[in-house]
Amino acid sequence: MTYFPEEVVEHIFDFVGSHRDRNTVSTVCKAWYQVERLSRRTVFVGNCYAIGPERVMARFPGIKSLSVKGKPHFADFNLVPYDWGGFALPWIVAAARLCPGLEELRLKRMVVTDDGLELLARSFPNFKSLVLISCEGFSTDGLATIATYCRGLRELDLQENEVEDHGCQWLSFFPDSCTSLVSLNFGCLKGEVNGGALERLVARCPNLRSLKLSPAVSVESLNKILARASHLVDLGTGSFAVDHRTDVYHMLMNSFPKFKSLRNLSGFWDASPCCLRAVYPVCTSLTVLNLSYAPAIQGDDLIKIICLCFKLQKLWVLDSIGDKGLAVVASTCKELQELRVFPCDIYGAGTTSVTEEGLLAVSSGCPKLNSLLYFCYQMTNAALITIAKNCPHFTRFRLCILDPGKPDPVTDQPLDEGFGAIVRSCKNLRRLSLSGRLTDQVFLYIGMYAERLEMLSIAFAGDSDKGMIYVLNGCKNLRKLEIRDCPFGDIALLKNVAKYETMRSLWMSSCDITLGGCKALAAKMPRLNVEIINENEETYEFEENLSDLHKLEKIYVYRTVAGPRNDAPDFVWTL
Amino acid sequence: MSGTMVRASVEHDFFGIGGGGSSKKPTMGRMKSFREIHGEISRMSPDVIKSVIAASSTAVEKTKTAFAAATTRLPVPNPDSSFRHPKMDTAAPAVVAPLTIFYNGAVTVFDLPQEKAENILKLVEAEIIEGVDASPTEPVASKEQDGGDLPMARKMSLLRFLERRQGKQIYNS
Numbered sequence: 001m002t003y004f005p006e007e008v009v010e011h012i013f014d015f016v017g018s019h020r021d022r023n024t025v026s027t028v029c030k031a032w033y034q035v036e037r038l039s040r041r042t043v044f045v046g047n048c049y050a051i052g053p054e055r056v057m058a059r060f061p062g063i064k065s066l067s068v069k070g071k072p073h074f075a076d077f078n079l080v081p082y083d084w085g086g087f088a089l090p091w092i093v094a095a096a097r098l099c100p101g102l103e104e105l106r107l108k109r110m111v112v113t114d115d116g117l118e119l120l121a122r123s124f125p126n127f128k129s130l131v132l133i134s135c136e137g138f139s140t141d142g143l144a145t146i147a148t149y150c151r152g153l154r155e156l157d158l159q160e161n162e163v164e165d166h167g168c169q170w171l172s173f174f175p176d177s178c179t180s181l182v183s184l185n186f187g188c189l190k191g192e193v194n195g196g197a198l199e200r201l202v203a204r205c206p207n208l209r210s211l212k213l214s215p216a217v218s219v220e221s222l223n224k225i226l227a228r229a230s231h232l233v234d235l236g237t238g239s240f241a242v243d244h245r246t247d248v249y250h251m252l253m254n255s256f257p258k259f260k261s262l263r264n265l266s267g268f269w270d271a272s273p274c275c276l277r278a279v280y281p282v283c284t285s286l287t288v289l290n291l292s293y294a295p296a297i298q299g300d301d302l303i304k305i306i307c308l309c310f311k312l313q314k315l316w317v318l319d320s321i322g323d324k325g326l327a328v329v330a331s332t333c334k335e336l337q338e339l340r341v342f343p344c345d346i347y348g349a350g351t352t353s354v355t356e357e358g359l360l361a362v363s364s365g366c367p368k369l370n371s372l373l374y375f376c377y378q379m380t381n382a383a384l385i386t387i388a389k390n391c392p393h394f395t396r397f398r399l400c401i402l403d404p405g406k407p408d409p410v411t412d413q414p415l416d417e418g419f420g421a422i423v424r425s426c427k428n429l430r431r432l433s434l435s436g437r438l439t440d441q442v443f444l445y446i447g448m449y450a451e452r453l454e455m456l457s458i459a460f461a462g463d464s465d466k467g468m469i470y471v472l473n474g475c476k477n478l479r480k481l482e483i484r485d486c487p488f489g490d491i492a493l494l495k496n497v498a499k500y501e502t503m504r505s506l507w508m509s510s511c512d513i514t515l516g517g518c519k520a521l522a523a524k525m526p527r528l529n530v531e532i533i534n535e536n537e538e539t540y541e542f543e544e545n546l547s548d549l550h551k552l553e554k555i556y557v558y559r560t561v562a563g564p565r566n567d568a569p570d571f572v573w574t575l
Numbered sequence: 576m577s578g579t580m581v582r583a584s585v586e587h588d589f590f591g592i593g594g595g596g597s598s599k600k601p602t603m604g605r606m607k608s609f610r611e612i613h614g615e616i617s618r619m620s621p622d623v624i625k626s627v628i629a630a631s632s633t634a635v636e637k638t639k640t641a642f643a644a645a646t647t648r649l650p651v652p653n654p655d656s657s658f659r660h661p662k663m664d665t666a667a668p669a670v671v672a673p674l675t676i677f678y679n680g681a682v683t684v685f686d687l688p689q690e691k692a693e694n695i696l697k698l699v700e701a702e703i704i705e706g707v708d709a710s711p712t713e714p715v716a717s718k719e720q721d722g723g724d725l726p727m728a729r730k731m732s733l734l735r736f737l738e739r740r741q742g743k744q745i746y747n748s
Binding site: 077078134292293339342401402404460 | 728729730731732733734735736737739740741
């Protein structure tokens with residue numbers, strides 16, 4: 001291949017799609033490295049502190065699409081302090097300077113400011129797509145600048161962000177000349193929405209295929225929008241509750257039948273059962289249905305709608321569906337691949353919730369099931385063993401038993417055997433979250449069998465350091481390990497330090513790690529950032545005086561080529 | 576809750592929550608140590624302290640009954656409640672009031688909106704029920720800190736996860 005001209009090599013690399021393959025290709029020789037870096041169009045940075053933005057942009061000057069992730073996953077559970085870091089601005093600044101051809105930016109769990117959004121809006125003339133997931137730090141003013149300056153914007157996708165509301169006018173900032181929108185999602189916004197501006201925007205964007213509204217968008221507004229957007233494939237409704245005696249309700253009932261292409265439905269904020277009937281006409285062609293924001297829809301109404309959805313591939317519901325409703329899913333949704341069941345109420349045992357029976361039924365009836373997030377109050381080993389046999393194709397298996405440390409209620413045993421069966425049977429398992437009473441044994445199974453596992457989440461599990469050691473010594477594809485409230489200490493932390501350089505990150509909180517252990521780790525592995533997050537104001541001012549035996553509340557360890565970060569707040573020490 | 580409500584003029588920021596609520600930070604942010612909380616107590620008027628100590632001599636029993644009583648006393652927010660203006664449903668500011676907790680000789684004050692106070696009371700209620708039902712041989716895989724903190728910590732972080740999904744608090748029904 002060294003005798004081929006560069007254009008030919010580049011053309012061949014066009015067929016090398018995945019990030020990993022392209023990374024591998026670039027390490028073959030200098031010539032390939034050069035061709036690859038100049039022809040790379042998409043870069044994914046899984047940890048924004050693993051490398052500096054300038055270095056990325058300098059290596060890949062031609063990128064059109066950049067994806068960066070900031071805070072560790074446990075930030076979703078409030079375990080990462082508010083001002084820990086993950087700032088987007090340095091990335092936007094570097095891209096503005098070095099990669100002005102950027103067209104797409106995707107940020108997850110990062111702090112994005114209005115200034116950053118304005119810089120973004122003004123710096124990239126071809127900018128087409130902005131996706132922000134679980135980000136914070138910006139307001140509707142920032143969205144207004146995106147609307148104003150990004151001519152030709154195709155996608156604005158805001159998922160579960162914390163956005164400060166500075167008024168509803170940001171939608172009006174899309175100029176009349178903006179007709180290019182394909183996807184608009186502002187479901188996470190809390191403030192009022194300018195209905196008229198929204199309706200006009202939808203009306204002038206003939207390519208709009210995905211529209212997800214916030215709870216503030218009324219049914220009346222929705223009716224008007226639906227009248228102008230009959231090519232939608234993906235709809236997230238706004239508010240979905242009106243009195244059935246009104247004209248608005250009757251219009252709603254007649255709004256859906258004409259949608260021939262609608263495949264995804266979500267939103268249904270506080271939906272009422274009688275309004276839900278409006279979507280029955282499109283159920284038979286739905287592939288994605290998300291009713292998890294509709295606590296007023298109880299089991300029987302859920303069953304009525306699910307009975308119609310025989311093409312469903314992805315279903316998100318609340319546990320009010322009950323085992324009975326899941327049995328209906330099992331008998332109706334034969335194409336189901338992903339199921340998420342969220343809890344309505346985490347305070348008590350709940351009269352309507354799901355148990356192992358519901359999951360058993362789905363595993364038995366839905367052979368294509370490969371992705372699961374299931375909140376329940378109990379699980380048995382027997383059920384897990386059967387589920388593992390029924391569904392060997394799981395790639396993501398996240399089980400959250402709401403009582404920490406709860407054993408199998410039938411046998412009073414830990415759930416080691418059940419989860420062991422899952423990892424043994426599901427050879428393609430990439431992501432696993434454990435719960436319930438678990439001993440070191442489950443980690444032995446995971447280390448032995450979970451060869452493709454990339455992400456493991458552990459809470460309130462294990463008996464000793466051995467548990468963590470089994471995982472670190474096995475699981476050769478492990479990338480992210482997050483642990484909370486487990487009896488793992490320095491011995492486990494230091495047993496296999498080289499492993500951490502093969503991983504993206506390790507999070508441990510409320511375990512038995514000491515300052516001395518972390519110091520030892522940092523000393524042995526200079527290419528890791530060993531971050532200690534110490535929110536106890538009494539001790540962080542006197543770090544030199546802390547004994548090595550001092551137990552650490554939170555640590556975050558990650559490989560990096562950028563050295564200790566320069567934006568760490570006072571309560572984060574990098575050893 | 577005890578009958579003694581600490582009024583806004585004698586406000587002590589025990590937990591370092593800070594004022595304003597100008598940014599949407601979680602109310603249970605960084606926690607001050609108990610030593611600092613006791614420091615706060617030393618700055619309070621002696622009369623208040625006396626009443627606190629008197630109240631806390633049977634603290635545990637009173638706490639349980641007080642929480643149980645409070646749970647039934649707090650009104651559940653509903654659309655017809657006078658707290659909500661019908662035209663401002665999405666922008667209605669939460670009514671913030673002090674929640675005073677007397678426990679084991681220490682007093683803490685939170686300024687909380689009604690929903691958050693309800694959530695805390697529900698959590699404690701659930702803990703009380705759980706505490707009664709738990710068998711003494713129930714294995715606990717995690718270490719004990721501050722007695723009973725763990726399940727609450729887990730529930731708080733789960734609650735936060737679920738709230739973030741929704742973008743609002745709906746889990747108080």
